[in-house]
Amino acid sequence: MLARPTDAGRHDARAPRIRMPAQRPAYDRGMRERNAKEAHARSFDKAAGVYEAARPGYPAEAVAWMLEGVDGCVLDLGAGTGKLTRALVERGYEVSAVDPSPSMLGVLQDALPGVDARLGSAESIPFADGSVDAVVAGQAWHWVDPAVAVPEVARVLRPGGTLGLVWNFRDESVDWVRELGQLMKTAEAYASDDIAPVVGSPFGELERHDVRWAQPMTVDGMLDLARSRSYFITKDAETQAAVIASLRRLAAEHPDLAGKDVFELPYVTECYRARRDG
Numbered sequence: 520m521l522a523r524p525t526d527a528g529r530h531d532a533r534a535p536r537i538r539m540p541a542q543r544p545a546y547d548r549g550m551r552e553r554n555a556k557e558a559h560a561r562s563f564d565k566a567a568g569v570y571e572a573a574r575p576g577y578p579a580e581a582v583a584w585m586l587e588g589v590d591g592c593v594l595d596l597g598a599g600t601g602k603l604t605r606a607l608v609e610r611g612y613e614v615s616a617v618d619p620s621p622s623m624l625g626v627l628q629d630a631l632p633g634v635d636a637r638l639g640s641a642e643s644i645p646f647a648d649g650s651v652d653a654v655v656a657g658q659a660w661h662w663v664d665p666a667v668a669v670p671e672v673a674r675v676l677r678p679g680g681t682l683g684l685v686w687n688f689r690d691e692s693v694d695w696v697r698e699l700g701q702l703m704k705t706a707e708a709y710a711s712d713d714i715a716p717v718v719g720s721p722f723g724e725l726e727r728h729d730v731r732w733a734q735p736m737t738v739d740g741m742l743d744l745a746r747s748r749s750y751f752i753t754k755d756a757e758t759q760a761a762v763i764a765s766l767r768r769l770a771a772e773h774p775d776l777a778g779k780d781v782f783e784l785p786y787v788t789e790c791y792r793a794r795r796d797g
Contacts, residue, residue: 568626569743569746569747571600571601571602571626571630572740572743572747573740573743573744573746573747574599574600574602574658574687574744574747575602575687575734575784575786576602576603576605576606577602577603577606577657577685577687577788578730578732578788579606579609579610580730581685581728581730581788581790582603582606582607582610582685583610584728584730584790584792585655585681585683585684585685585728585790585791585792586607586610586612586653586655586681586683586792587792588681589612589652589653589680589681590652591612591613591651591652591653591677592612592613592614592615592650592651592652592653593607593612593613593614593615593651593652593653593654593655594614594615594616594617594644594646594651594653594654594655594675595607595614595615595616595617595655595656595657596617596641596644596654596655596656596659596672597617597618597619597640597641597656597657597658597659597660597662597663598616598617598618598623598624598627598636598657599618599620599623599627599657599658599659600623600626600627600630601616601626601627601630601631601634602657602658603655603657603658603685604616604627604631604634605630605631607655608631608633608634614634614635615634615635615636615637615646615651616631616634616635616636616637617636617637617638617639617640617644617645617646618636618638618639619638619639619640621638624636624637624638640663641656641659641660641662641663641664641667641668641671641672642663642664642667642668642671643671644671644672644674644675646675647675648674648675649674649675649676649677649678650675650677651675651676651677651680652676652677652680652681653676653680653681653682653683654672654675654676654680654681654682654683655682655683655684655685656683656684656685657685657686658685658686658687660684660716661714661716665717665718665719669717669718669719669720669721669722670721673721673722673795676795677795678795678796678797679794679795679797680794680795681792681793681794681795682718682722682792682793682794682795683790683791683792684716684718684790684791684792685788685789685790685791686788686789687786687787687788688786688787688788688789689784689785689786690731690785690786690787693785694775695769695773695775695776696784696785698769698773699741699766699769702762702765702766702769703744703745703748703751703762703766704750704751704762716791718791718793720796721795721796721797722793722794722795722796723793723794723795723796724793725791725792725793726791726792726793727789727790727791728790728791728792729787729788729789729790730787730788730790731785731786731787731788732785732786732788733783733784733785733786734783734784734786735781735782735783735784736781736782736783736784737780737781737782738767738770738776741766741770741784742763742766742767744784745762745763745766746759746763
């Protein structure tokens, strides 16, 4: 039976009210956060050259500890421009590299033409099941979705294979290094890399080892270090200029830096490893 025209739009008090889900604000916030995370992750495509020039490599002790007992193919996940890849090649491993950024992989391939480099991500690794003996990620695991990445990494690893995660952190127990972090606005970083990594099943216990070392640095190198950060790349030009000016003042005025052509930037490299069950 067709409704009478006068019924159109009339509210029936007996009909249930349609309500928006109570979680909608949280859902919207989560979507904004995911979109922002993706934007920060993609930002490295714009700064591959400066990333390569400014970012430190990884100490041999860190690589040796992560891959203790590994003898076979190693996959560098989120390889970027190849900072960790180089250390793996130097230790004689058969290495493959995966990264979502074509620009970053281009820099890697120029430096390491013999390395198998493929576009991909931790959530979608372009390798067959059980095809590698170890997967490592340098400065990258905080960008991934562990709920998807952990089973995907486990898929490409052989039973008993190793997952190694590593981060270089500036040693902010040193006064000028702490001030450097404040001026670079490190606290505004979208994806915090100072939170313990999440792995879990099907991996066993996550072990940790720290390595302390220092990187020779110039003022220009320090400025490029700031320019290589996602939270700098995604800022407007005026904010970027203000950060660079403040870093120049730090280098000119801090007693540990003033008048030095080269100084040492101390780092603590945090290494983690876990074995795949099986």
